[in-house]
Structures are given as C-alpha cells and as structure tokens.
Amino acid sequence: MGLMKERGRISGPQYHGKSLRTDMMRALVYHGRNDIRLDQVPEPEIGPGEAKIRITNTSICATDIEEWKYGPTYITSVPTVMGHEVSGRVEQIRDGSSGISVGDRVMVDNVLVCGTCFWCLSGHQATCPNMEVAGLGRDGGLAEFMTWPVDHLIELPDGVKDDEAPLLEPTTVAVHAVRRSGVCVGDSVAVLGVGTVGALTLQAFKAAGAVVYAVDVRASSLQMAARLGADEVVDASRGDAGDRLGDLTGGIGPDFVVETAGAVRTPLDAFDWVRRAGTVVLVGIYAAKPEADFNVIVGKEIRVIGSVAAGTGDMRAAVKLVADGKIRLEELVSERISLDRVIPDGFERMASESKDVFRIVVSPDA
Ligand SMILES: [Zn+2]
Numbered sequence: 025m026g027l028m029k030e031r032g033r034i035s036g037p038q039y040h041g042k043s044l045r046t047d048m049m050r051a052l053v054y055h056g057r058n059d060i061r062l063d064q065v066p067e068p069e070i071g072p073g074e075a076k077i078r079i080t081n082t083s084i085c086a087t088d089i090e091e092w093k094y095g096p097t098y099i100t101s102v103p104t105v106m107g108h109e110v111s112g113r114v115e116q117i118r119d120g121s122s123g124i125s126v127g128d129r130v131m132v133d134n135v136l137v138c139g140t141c142f143w144c145l146s147g148h149q150a151t152c153p154n155m156e157v158a159g160l161g162r163d164g165g166l167a168e169f170m171t172w173p174v175d176h177l178i179e180l181p182d183g184v185k186d187d188e189a190p191l192l193e194p195t196t197v198a199v200h201a202v203r204r205s206g207v208c209v210g211d212s213v214a215v216l217g218v219g220t221v222g223a224l225t226l227q228a229f230k231a232a233g234a235v236v237y238a239v240d241v242r243a244s245s246l247q248m249a250a251r252l253g254a255d256e257v258v259d260a261s262r263g264d265a266g267d268r269l270g271d272l273t274g275g276i277g278p279d280f281v282v283e284t285a286g287a288v289r290t291p292l293d294a295f296d297w298v299r300r301a302g303t304v305v306l307v308g309i310y311a312a313k314p315e316a317d318f319n320v321i322v323g324k325e326i327r328v329i330g331s332v333a334a335g336t337g338d339m340r341a342a343v344k345l346v347a348d349g350k351i352r353l354e355e356l357v358s359e360r361i362s363l364d365r366v367i368p369d370g371f372e373r374m375a376s377e378s379k380d381v382f383r384i385v386v387s388p389d390a
C-alpha cells in the first residue's frame with residue numbers, strides 16, 4: 025500500500041467558516057505540454073448514476089506520451105488526471121442499476137457519447153462530436169480512485185487477469201478496426217506496424233477468420249507477431265516487403281492492408297502493397313503529415329477506411345475475445361510499475377528513442 029497507509033484525512037480549505045475535510049489521493053495530472061506531475065488531489069466525488077472505483081491497474085498509451093510532448097490534442101480540459109486504459113474494483117455506487125455491485129472487478133468503458141446526436145442515432149458512436157473520454161476530457165485512472173458512470177463499467181470475467189485488464193482498451197481499437205473493415209473469413213490481411221495496437225489488431229483479424237501477415241522493421245515486433253499467431257511475418261527493413269506480400273498472395277497483394285504504425289511513409293506503403301480494388305484501413309494516429317500518392321488510390325480503386333477509438337459494443341466484444349483466449353494480452357505487458365514511479369519509469373521510458381516496451385502497467389499499490 026505504500027503511501028496509502030500514510031495518507032490520512034487532511035484539512036481542506038475553509039469555506040464559509042466551515043472546515044471542509046477532504047480525502048486526498050495521488051494522481052498523475054496533466055498541466056500542459058511537457059508538464060505532468062504526480063500531485064496530491066482530492067478524491068473524486070461520486071455523482072448520481074456513478075461508481076467510485078479503486079484503481080488496480082492502468083496502462084500508459086502512446087497517446088498519453090503524445091499529449092505530454094506535443095499536446096494538448098485530445099485533452100479537452102486542463103488540468104486533468106491522465107489515464108484512459110483503466111481497471112479497478114467498485115468501491116461505492118450511487119443510484120446505479122446496471123448489474124454492477126460494490127466489490128466487482130471492472131473495466132472502465134472509457135468512451136462516453138451523447139446518444140442523441142446525428143452520429144449516435146445513426147450507429148456511428150465513435151464519431152460523436154460530444155464524446156468524452158476518461159483521461160482526456162474527464163479525470164482518468166492514473167490515480168488511486170476515479171468515478172465513472174456505472175452503466176459504462178464492464179465486469180471482468182475470471183479469464184481476464186487484473187494486470188492485463190487495462191489492455192482491453194487498446195483491444196477495443198483493434199475490434200473496432202475489424203468491424204469497420206468488413207473483412208470476411210479467409211481474406212488476407214497485412215498489418216503494418218506491430219506495436220501494441222498492431223499486435224492486438226493482428227489477433228482480432230485472426231479471430232475474425234482472416235489470414236494475417238505482420239509487417240514491421242523491428243525484430244522484437246516480428247517475434248511478438250509470430251508468438252501471437254501471425255501466419256507470416258515480413259521484415260520491412262529489407263526493403264522488399266511489397267514483393268514478399270505479393271509472393272504470399274499469389275502475386276495479387278493482400279485484400280486488406282491495415283496501417284497501425286502512424287509513420288510518415290506507412291500509408292504510402294499501404295496503398296502500394298494492397299491489391300487492386302483492395303481495402304486500406306487507417307488506424308494509426310499521425311504525429312506528422314503522412315505522404316500519399318492519391319493517384320494510386322484512384323488508379324487501383326482502393327477503398328480507404330478510417331477507424332478511430334471504439335463504438336458501443338466494441339468493449340464488450342473485446343472482453344469476450346480475451347476471456348475466451350482468442351486475443352492474448354499478457355505478452356504485451358512489458359513492465360509493471362508503481363504509481364509513485366509513473367513519470368521516471370513509465371512516461372520517460374515510453375518517450376525514449378529506444379522505446380523497448382509494448383505496454384507499461386501502473387498500479388497504485390505496487
Ligand atoms: Zn490508448
């Protein structure tokens with residue numbers, strides 16, 4: 025428990041002559057670009073229909089690093105408690121009735137949509153303009169506690185371990201990409217980039233019945249892809265990845281190329297390598313403007329699909345796929361650290377040039 029044991033009730037500010045006493049907690053707070061701090065903040069107050077969650081594990085995402093170094097991009101209010109890949113245990117519930125009880129192990133379904141706009145009502149919740157996301161627009165889970173609508177908590181089945189559970193969030197991104205793609209059983213899919221999202225995407229496409237080729241320049245990523253069930257791995261550092269993909273598909277090219285690397289050149293590779301009249305799914309978030317030759321898209325009649333975050337139902341599907349062993353998360357947990365070390369051992373390491381980790385999982389109690 026570390027600090028938790030020493031943390032007592034401390035005096036809050038004086039309002040209207042009354043002394044307000046507030047429980048304090050540790051939280052990683054985003055104060056602006058290049059300014060994140062492990063602060064002592066008041067524990068969140070539970071609102072109607074919400075649960076208070078004692079956080080067990082939160083993973084650090086590349087998006088968190090981008091917000092820290094180049095943001096705020098998706099962070100809509102500052103200061104905000106970071107962390108959008110969150111699991112925990114329900115501590116308290118205020119008038120919610122969704123089958124969730126105090127003591128349940130839960131995953132935070134971190135995307136809240138309005139449910140009333142044009143996009144929500146037409147089944148495209150991932151593009152709701154009123155979307156709020158834990159750790160970006162509302163206080164998230166790199167903390168000891170958070171509050172969240174109880175109807176957006178998903179009970180974790182026994183098959184999902186505590187410390188791998190936060191990776192269910194990037195799994196929803198992979199599930200969403202598969203659903204957006206319209207892939208059919210037996211189709212060939214090349215996944216470009218085997219970072220965490222790529223590794224989950226390749227497993228999600230396998231679960232959908234596709235033949236999956238993993239493409240990366242890093243040997244460690246290709247080894248991971250092979251371990252996670254890629255049908256073939258293609259080393260793009262050799263410069264002939266397009267030819268290899270051609271050979272693997274009888275000279276035609278993959279039916280789908282799914283771009284998860286988010287690099288400047290990888291969308292161009294995707295358009296070059298996909299078969300004529302094939303589909304490119306763009307999942308990567310591009311820090312710099314990518315290169316693309318639009319004549320290739322026109323000339324090959326490529327269908328281009330963007331896929332972002334997740335929609336309603338994707339999280340439940342992700343939980344089921346993991347619980348059933350169709351998608352494996354454990355291999356992608358590279359490191360477990362305590363919240364006290366989140367900046368030096370978590371954010372600094374994820375931001376380093378020689379990043380050698382998939383996900384780092386942070387626990388308040390570690
Ligand atoms: Zn993320």
Ligand SMILES: [Zn+2]
Nearest residue numbers: 138141144152
């Ligand atoms: Zn909406």
